Amino acid sequence: MTDTTTFNLLTILGPTASGKTRLAVGLAGEFGGEIISADSRQVFRGMDIGTGKDLHEYGAVPHHLIDILDSGAEFSVFDFQRLFFSSFSEITERGRLPVLCGGTGLYLDAILRGYRMVAVPEDPELRLDLENRSTDELVAMLRELKPHLHNTSDLLERSRTVRAIEIARYESEITTRQEPYPDIRPLTIGIRWERSALRARITERLRLRLESGMIDEVRHLHEEGVAWERLDYYGLEYRYVGAFLKGELNRNDLFQKLNSAIHDFAKRQENWFRKMERNGVVINWMDGAGDPLAEARSIILGNQ
Secondary structure, three states, rough: OOOOOOOOOEEEEEOOOOOHHHHHHHHHHHHHHEEEOOOOOOOEEEOOOOOOOHHHHHOOEEEEEEOOOOOOOOOOOHHHHHHHHHHHHHHHHOOOEEEEEEHHHHHHHHOOOOOOOOOOOOHHHHHHHHOOOOOOHHHHHHHHHHOOOOOOHHOOHHHHHHHHHHHHHHHHOOOOOOOOOOOOOOEEEEOOOOHHHHHHHHHHHHHHHHHHHHHHHHHHHHHOOOOOHHHHHHHHHHHHHHHHOOEEEEEEEHHHHHHHHHHHHHHHHHHHHHHHHHOOOEEEEEEEEOOHHHHHHHHHHOOO
8 A cells, every 4th residue: 555545445345145255355465455344243252153254264364353352242333433443543554454344334334434423421320210111112212312223233132222322312412522533535345246146145155154063153152151132132143043042943944034034134235335325435346246356456456
């Protein structure tokens, strides 16, 4: 990366099973990059197969924000943004190129569109008031405070809903002087597939994950103390495998229902990326069935 480069952050995004990691690793290797993961679950240790870490693909390319927390811990978009800024600064100071790679739309949006976030302290008085309210009341309160709620996972678990209300109340009542936002000039590359091809890739990857021990991974996490409810929060793979381990699904239903749910999730990711484009994020799309590495290389060289 040189001082004359028009961008100082390369972002690789796409839906699940699109080949993001392979493309990011290839480009990082060519352009002196280090990868910063934009995945809401790969931060957790012991959650490897279900999150698709694919660490074997990285080779000698350094990576950040993977395996930094114990499973069962909390991790928010605020935490991600704070750690991203730290990694971005460290990589840039070494004269390397930060390569942001992932499919968690909210995390990508937080960087590419510059969400302003502040640390919000706990409010014991508010928490005491919320303690006796029903879950439906809490959800209604949060939706009233944030009519355009981005992170609907805050509605899946009572403790997360309480925390989201706490944050929304704080943001509405406190005017915080913001620190200057880092100088981030992104070049964003997306990888996409024709719908039927992506569905086939998702199905095959799920089959391989199940054969590679994903059920044992989830069983071990629970045996190590991660509650079923917490596993639900960690996403589709952990939710459905957890249901299988509890006897709520048989093996065939596990595969069929989880496969269908992941297909739906990929559609939601694509919808989020389209929304990002409507909000001004420029995404250079590569054809996954072609030669995305060569296409992306050409885009990058044209912006140097």
